[in-house]
Amino acid sequence: MKLVTTFEAPAALGGEWLTGRGTDADIVISSRIRLARNLRGHRFGAQADAEERAAIEEEIRGGLSRSEFAAEMSYLALHGARPLDGELLVERHLISKELHRGEGPRGVCWSPDESVSVMVCEEDHVRLQVLRSGFELEAAWTAADSVDDALARRLDVAFSSRFGYLTCCPTNVGTGLRASVMLHLPALVYTKHIEKVFQAGAKMGLAVRGLYGEGTQPSSDFFQISNQTCLGRSEHDLVESLQRVVPQFIQYERKMRDGLLRGDRAALEDRSWRAWGILRAARTISTEEALEHLSALRLGAHLSILPGAVTMELVNELFLMCQPAHLQRLGGGPMEPRARDVARADLMRRRLGEL
Amino acid sequence: MKLVTTFEAPAALGGEWLTGRGTDADIVISSRIRLARNLRGHRFGAQADAEERAAIEEEIRGGLSRSEFAAEMSYLALHGARPLDGELLVERHLISKELHRGEGPRGVCWSPDESVSVMVCEEDHVRLQVLRSGFELEAAWTAADSVDDALARRLDVAFSSRFGYLTCCPTNVGTGLRASVMLHLPALVYTKHIEKVFQAGAKMGLAVRGLYGEGTQPSSDFFQISNQTCLGRSEHDLVESLQRVVPQFIQYERKMRDGLLRGDRAALEDRSWRAWGILRAARTISTEEALEHLSALRLGAHLSILPGAVTMELVNELFLMCQPAHLQRLGGGPMEPRARDVARADLMRRRLGEL
Numbered sequence: 001m002k003l004v005t006t007f008e009a010p011a012a013l014g015g016e017w018l019t020g021r022g023t024d025a026d027i028v029i030s031s032r033i034r035l036a037r038n039l040r041g042h043r044f045g046a047q048a049d050a051e052e053r054a055a056i057e058e059e060i061r062g063g064l065s066r067s068e069f070a071a072e073m074s075y076l077a078l079h080g081a082r083p084l085d086g087e088l089l090v091e092r093h094l095i096s097k098e099l100h101r102g103e104g105p106r107g108v109c110w111s112p113d114e115s116v117s118v119m120v121c122e123e124d125h126v127r128l129q130v131l132r133s134g135f136e137l138e139a140a141w142t143a144a145d146s147v148d149d150a151l152a153r154r155l156d157v158a159f160s161s162r163f164g165y166l167t168c169c170p171t172n173v174g175t176g177l178r179a180s181v182m183l184h185l186p187a188l189v190y191t192k193h194i195e196k197v198f199q200a201g202a203k204m205g206l207a208v209r210g211l212y213g214e215g216t217q218p219s220s221d222f223f224q225i226s227n228q229t230c231l232g233r234s235e236h237d238l239v240e241s242l243q244r245v246v247p248q249f250i251q252y253e254r255k256m257r258d259g260l261l262r263g264d265r266a267a268l269e270d271r272s273w274r275a276w277g278i279l280r281a282a283r284t285i286s287t288e289e290a291l292e293h294l295s296a297l298r299l300g301a302h303l304s305i306l307p308g309a310v311t312m313e314l315v316n317e318l319f320l321m322c323q324p325a326h327l328q329r330l331g332g333g334p335m336e337p338r339a340r341d342v343a344r345a346d347l348m349r350r351r352l353g354e355l
Numbered sequence: 356m357k358l359v360t361t362f363e364a365p366a367a368l369g370g371e372w373l374t375g376r377g378t379d380a381d382i383v384i385s386s387r388i389r390l391a392r393n394l395r396g397h398r399f400g401a402q403a404d405a406e407e408r409a410a411i412e413e414e415i416r417g418g419l420s421r422s423e424f425a426a427e428m429s430y431l432a433l434h435g436a437r438p439l440d441g442e443l444l445v446e447r448h449l450i451s452k453e454l455h456r457g458e459g460p461r462g463v464c465w466s467p468d469e470s471v472s473v474m475v476c477e478e479d480h481v482r483l484q485v486l487r488s489g490f491e492l493e494a495a496w497t498a499a500d501s502v503d504d505a506l507a508r509r510l511d512v513a514f515s516s517r518f519g520y521l522t523c524c525p526t527n528v529g530t531g532l533r534a535s536v537m538l539h540l541p542a543l544v545y546t547k548h549i550e551k552v553f554q555a556g557a558k559m560g561l562a563v564r565g566l567y568g569e570g571t572q573p574s575s576d577f578f579q580i581s582n583q584t585c586l587g588r589s590e591h592d593l594v595e596s597l598q599r600v601v602p603q604f605i606q607y608e609r610k611m612r613d614g615l616l617r618g619d620r621a622a623l624e625d626r627s628w629r630a631w632g633i634l635r636a637a638r639t640i641s642t643e644e645a646l647e648h649l650s651a652l653r654l655g656a657h658l659s660i661l662p663g664a665v666t667m668e669l670v671n672e673l674f675l676m677c678q679p680a681h682l683q684r685l686g687g688g689p690m691e692p693r694a695r696d697v698a699r700a701d702l703m704r705r706r707l708g709e710l
Contacts, residue, residue, distance in 0.1 A: 266697055270638035281632020283625035342621060 001065045001109065002074045007085040015092060015114025015131065018320060020312025022134015026302040027250050029182040029222070029316075030093075031137045033144040033239070036167045036176035037126040037151070040158040044168040045121055050104050053121055057105035060120045063154035064109050069147055073116070077107040084334070087325030093131060095119055116147055123168045124176070126151065135246065137179055141239045164231065171228070175235045179242045180226030183249060186299045187256035189221045190271075197223070197249055204245055205229055220288070221295040225249070261303065272300025276310070279348040284341040290322045290348065314351065321347060356420040356464065359429045362440040370447060370469025370486065373675060375667025377489015381657040382605050384537040384577070384671075385448075386492045388499040388594070391522045391531035392481040392506070395513040399523040400476055405459050408476055412460035415475045418509035419464050424502055428471070432462040439689070442680030448486060450474055471502055478523045479531070481506065490601060492534055496594045519586065529586030534597045538604060541576040541654045542611035545626075552578070552604055559600055560584055575643070576650040580604070616658065627655025631665070634703040639696040645677045645703065665707075673706060 017030040038044060042056050057077070064070045078086055078099065086100035095108045099122045106121035119127040128151065130144040151157070158166040165176040172178075188194045201208045209224045225246065227238050260268045275296035279285075285293075298315045300306040320326060327343050328335050335343060372385040393399060397411050412432070419425045433441055433454065441455035450463045454477040461476035474482040483506065485499040506512075513521040520531040527533075543549045556563045564579045580601065582593050615623045630651035634640075640648075653670045655661040675681060682698050683690050690698060 266639050266693075270700070273636040273638050274633055277632035277634075277636025278629055279632075281628040281635075283628050284621050338621075345625070 001067075001070045004074045004076050005080075006082065007076055007088050015094075017093070017115065017131045017133045018313070018316040019133045020316055022132060022136045024247075024250055025134040025312065027184055027253050028135035028246070029184055030131055030133055031135055031140045032093075032129060032131045032178075032180045032182070032226075033137070033140040034178045034180075035126075035128040035144055035148055036124040036165065036172045036178075037128065037148070037155075038158045038166055038168070039125050040156045042125065045123060045125065046168060054105045056125050057107060057121050060118075060126060060155060061107060061109075063151065064118060064120075067150050067154050069116075069150045070109060070118075073109050073111050073118075075107055075109045077105070078102070079105050079107075084325055084328060088329060091320065091323040091325050096122060096127070098122055099127075116143065118147075118151075124172070126155070126157075135181065135250070137181065137239050137243050137246075141179070141235065145235070167230075172230050174229075174231030175233070175238060177230055177235050177238050178226050179239050180224050181242065181246050183223050183225060183246075183253070184221055184295065184298060185223055185249070185253050186221040186295050187260055188253050190260065191256050193252070193256060194223075197252065200248075201225055201245075204241075206242070206245065220291040221299075222291070257299075257303065268303070269300075269305050272296050272303075272305045275300070276306060276352070280352045282345045282348070284338070285345045285348065286341055287323060287344070290344055291319070294319050294322070310352075318348065318351060356422075356425045357429045359431050360435075361437065362431055362443050370449075372448070372470065372486045372488045373668070373671040374488045375671055377487060377491045379602075379605055380489040380667065382539055382608050383490035383601070384539055385486055385488055386490055386495045387448075387484060387486045387533075387535045387537070387581075388492070388495040389533045389535075390481075390483040390499055390503050391479040391520065391527045391533075392483065392503070392510075393513045393521055393523070394480050395511045397480065400478060400480065401523060409460045411480050412462060412476050415473075415481060415510060416462060416464075418506065419473060419475075422505050422509050424471075424505045425464060425473075428464050428466050428473075430462055430464045432460070433457070434460050434462075439680055439683060443684060446675065446678040446680050449484075451477060451482070453477055454482075471498065473502075473506075479527070481510070481512075490536065490605070492536065492594050492598050492601075496534070496590065500590070522585075526583070527585050529584075530588070530590045530593060532585055532590050532593055533581050534594050535579050535581030536597065536601050538578050538580060538601075538608070539576055539650065539653060540578055540604070540608050541650050542615055543608050544576045545615065546611050548607070548611060549578075552607065555603075556580055556600075559596075561597070561600065575646040577646070612654075612658065623658070624655075624660050627651050627658075627660045630655070631661055631707070635707045637700045637703065639693070640700045640703065641696055642678060642699070645699055646674070649674050649677070669706065673703065676702060 039056060039059060042048065043052060045053065048056065061075060064075065089095040089108060090097055090100050092114060094110050094114060094117045096119065099106060099108065099119050108117055108119050110117040115131055117129050128144060128147055130140045132140045160166055164174040167173050167176050185194060185197065188197055198208050205228045207226050207228050227242055275293035279293050294315055297306065297310055301310040301312065301315060321330065322344050324340055327340050331343050394411060394414060397403065398407060400408065403411065416430060419430065431440065444450040444463060445452055445455050447469060449465050449469060449472045451474065454461060454474050463472055463474050465472040470486055472484045483499060483502055485495045487495045515521055519529040522528050522531050540549060540552065543552055553563050560583050562581050562583050582597055630648035634648050649670055652661065652665055656665040656667065656670060676685065677699050679695055682695050686698050
């Protein structure tokens with residue numbers, strides 16, 4: 001494991017989850033498995049003082065550095081790291097906003113393709129995540145399980161034979177597992193059927209959230225759907241239940257897309273082409289508006305409305321790069337919001353204008 | 356004078372008033388003088404029965420055909436003409452909506468460059484109009500006066516030594532003159548100062564109206580400003596008072612444009628470029644939205660924000676051609692509103708996409 005002091009993005013394009021590959025990738029952007037783990041013999045993060053947190057961070061970092069699976073991974077201690085690095089990691093979905101905003105000893109370890117990350121001293125001592133492009137929950141679960149096994153060989157993990165894995169928040173006790181998918185549902189939003197998805201999700205014990213998970217509002221046409229229960233069911237059951245429900249949402253979105261194509265093709269084409277026109281022309285644009293148009297580009301590309309040069313990889317790249325921290329990294333320094341809006345528009349014109 | 360049975364548009368581009376030439380043409384689109392005249396010995400149009408209206412129309416048509424100034428002009432009898440022809444003439448500002456929607460014998464006579472038109476059996480027996488590109492009220496008045504003199508030699512015009520020219524509506528009695536200018540005031544609209552223009556206009560006895568004159572709402576960034584009085588002042592006085600006031604509005608708009616360029620150049624550039632991007636990409640667009648974007652193109656062209664290929668002539672051509680009747684003439688037949696929106700977007704893409 002390589003200890004780093006800054007986050008150096010490996011390339012313009014982000015991790016494996018941004019490649020646009022995988023099953024049902026026209027609708028499922030990514031699949032995620034997250035496991036919450038804590039060390040035996042230490043207080044949970046919220047109760048631990050600075051000294052104990054430092055000990056926890058050191059113990060986990062040590063365990064990771066001795067793990068074979070982490071041989072190629074990088075570790076960044078977030079205390080002392082530049083705030084912009086934390087923001088970049090949030091935008092790449094490698095860490096949570098909570099870890100970024102936290103205080104004291106804490107860190108993150110990630111794999112070169114960014115599909116595996118291990119947050120240290122977040123709400124729980126360890127938050128392990130596997131993120132995959134497309135609808136690949138099973139594969140993500142298999143990978144997460146194997147990383148978890150490897151970690152368990154190096155760390156003394158708190159486990160109760162009665163409750164299962166012990167976690168800071170009772171909602172995570174048991175498997176400590178959260179499975180989620182990020183869905184792109186523009187046709188359900190456009191036809192105003194999205195509320196039904198929320199209602200169906202709630203009935204099935206699923207949470208529907210925005211782009212950055214807990215505490216963020218669903219905005220634009222992107223939704224994160226995850227299981228809410230951790231206790232009383234096996235990991236396999238939890239993954240399998242989401243695996244069973246998501247295809248219904250996928251079908252629902254496809255049906256609406258077909259309906260739009262048949263009933264109001266002109267409006268659908270118009271929406272994609274306008275997004276294309278605006279992104280190639282605007283001189284200033286907010287993140288929110290850029291995401292709205294990128295959503296229309298994504299749909300237009302999948303429905304073969306837009307030129308073939310508008311690939312998923314390109315849309316996903318812009319999706320990532322148009323965010324505030326990435327824009328500032330690209331621009332070489334801190335920027336005020338207004339300057340970011342100008343830089344964002346410049347980026348869009350440059351990348352889409354050359355097609 | 357050539358009697359025609361259909362209106363054949365001479366070219367894609369409309370009349371002289373659409374050339375974008377003349378004084379202060381960056382803000383003053385066109386200047387117009389209208390004179391209302393009636394024949395002695397006939398009832399006004401509203402009181403005349405069908406037989407009398409037929410006699411009036413015949414008498415005026417005869418007078419026109421014997422006038423030298425009308426030698427090159429065309430005359431279309433609107434009773435019996437196709438409705439689309441009437442709509443085309445309205446969109447070209449050659450006739451009023453009232454004449455188009457009227458019933459019974461009525462017609463219009465216009466010059467090849469469409470700067471002179473004579474409406475027959477509108478509210479008054481004769482409505483003579485001269486329309487010029489730019490801020491050219493004096494030139495328009497001189498031309499109108501000369502046509503009026505020529506007409507007076509062929510027609511027995513109702514004139515009272517006490518009241519002046521007698522007209523159907525008392526507000527036109529006296530000179531029968533209405534002078535007006537069409538102004539493009541996007542910066543005053545954008546900065547929300549336009550209400551002050553309305554208030555100042557009202558105080559000076561001026562009317563502020565929309566694109567198609569009386570009864571139309573000011574929409575988009577285009578405003579028609581005209582005198583309200585006809586009685587008790589000479590023609591020269593009436594023209595001169597508008598001639599004196601309009602430069603204040605021009606200065607006010609220029610000041611706001613300068614202010615925007617200095618204070619919020621990015622927003623101004625963004626607005627013009629987005630209009631450009633949307634018009635080059637949209638697949639369906641309403642007249643109202645097209646006018647809004649053409650207004651931004653016009654401003655962007657005058658402020659040298661947009662490519663030099665975006666000329667006033669091109670913007671004005673699109674301005675004319677994007678209207679419903681012109682679109683249908685271009686498309687070769689009647690179209691439903693939705694089909695027109697698609698045809699309008701096609702036209703914009705074709706003409707702006709090739710630049």
